[in-house]
Amino acid sequence: MRFELSRLRTAPGRPFRLTGQEPLSSVEWWGEDLPLVGAVEVQASAFFQEERVFVTLEVSGRVRRRCSRCLAEMVEAFHHRDFLEVPVAGTGAYLELRPLVESGVRLALSSRPLCRPDCKGICxxxxxxxxRGDHRPGCEATRPHGDPRLEKLKDLL
Ligand SMILES: [Zn+2]
Ligand SMILES: [Zn+2]
Incomplete structure (x- = not known):
């Protein structure tokens, strides 16, 4: 998706709208490639003023990733709205939305995704x-008084 700059320039201050889908296959997230489920829905509005374009950008969609607590595969739905100021002096004929959409998706993603709100995670x-179940037999986390070495120390004192 893109805005035609010559059209925006003819009417400074007047907003132009674009609605559609940006076909991204994945988005880079801290060195990881997260696959998108379907296209990213984009709603954009932009106006030109003094060699800048002011863009209101709304992105929504779904991305496949892993739960931050239990590592189960999950799908996260995202939605993000941004107001951006893009300098366009000396640029080409178009303002390409793709890089803006990509960074919008990145900002929309949760830093600690959960497969469900009460995910208990991995011990x-x-x-x-x-x-899925309980701790393995003899797991230290299930001992009532925590660290056994501290218990021995208490006994000595
Ligand atoms: Zn989980
Ligand atoms: Zn455990």
């Missing part, structure tokens, strides 16, 4: 997936 001590 750091025994590695059991606590959504």
């Amino acid at each position: 750091p001590a025994c590695g059991a997936d606590l959504n």
Whole structure:
């Protein structure tokens, strides 16, 4: 998706609208490639003023990733709205929205996605997936008084 700059320039201050889909196959997220489920829905409005374009950009869609607690595969729905100021002096005939859409999706993604709000995650001590069942037998995390070495120390004192 893109805005034609010559049209925007003919009417400074007047907003032009674009609605459509940006076909992104994946988005880069901290060195990881997250696949998108379907296209990104985009609603954009832009106007030209003094060699700048002011863009209101709304992106929404769904992305495939892993739960930050239990690592299960999940789909995160995202929605993000941004107001951007893009300098366009000396640029080409178009304002391409794709890079703006990509950064909008990145900003929309949760830094700690959860497969469900009450995900119990994986026990750091025994590695059991606590959504599926209990700790492994003898797991330190299930001992009532925590670190056994501290218990011995208390006995000595
Ligand atoms: Zn989870
Ligand atoms: Zn455990």
